[in-house]
């Protein structure tokens with residue numbers, strides 16, 4: 001179990017890369033866990049170092065609906081009866097898991113829905129547990145926890161419900177899946193948006209935070225986050241160039257482009273081919289919008 005102390009009362013229990021995530025734990029007037037995607041045993045081990053237990057958790061806050069970020073919410077709720085807080089887009093998805101599946105593109109009829117459900121149940125067991133959000137948040141809402149105040153900051157793109165959480169007094173921001181990993185920005189669902197993702201990155205770059213906390217880096221606190229965000233954002237353009245060159249070399253359809261995967265080069269799992277396809281679809285739409293390619297009767301060609 002590893003954890004980092006960021007400041008008095010603010011900690012990160014490291015979950016690291018997908019299918020886990022880093023969990024923020026705040027110990028102030030309340031015990032708050034943001035994104036319970038680290039192993040529960042590690043969370044328990046960390047709390048014990050502060051003479052606390054899983055039963056002492058008062059609140060769980062969710063940054064967005066992805067299974068790796070919500071996975072242990074209901075388990076913690078069953079143990080501690082903690083309240084669950086999420087924003088107004090996430091909340092109805094959490095309350096109705098069929099809505100969550102549809103939101104993520106895996107509506108009934110999606111050919112890899114069963115495989116995706118299997119993947120979630122194998123790697124993120126608990127993410128489909130039924131439950132209810134107790135407190136629905138809006139953009140800019142504040143949580144006062146004594147010496148520490150949290151504030152929501154909507155940052156869509158990764159998904160439309162994605163939000164960051166500012167930790168005001170120590171002046172940090174938990175950026176969740178604007179995660180600064182080497183993989184780069186993830187927008188692999190039909191309702192993800194490259195344009196919104198770039199705007200959200202810019203929004204964070206305009207913030208004057210003393211530190212930025214990644215949802216997936218094993219060393220989660222990033223101080224030079226403005227430069228790192230620029231490099232992170234640049235990967236979107238590099239992928240777009242690869243999609244364009246694939247079309248220049250003769251690929252005319254999305255399956256022809258994904259035959260040589262760009263996002264997941266060592267792709268073997270059909271669910272990841274679905275994610276690759278959705279990401280490439282966003283790039284194709286963006287290339288059409290910028291006038292670099294056109295689509296005629298389902299065939300793509302350079303202009």
Ligand SMILES: [Zn+2]
Pocket residue numbers: 064066069158177
């Ligand atoms: Zn996510």
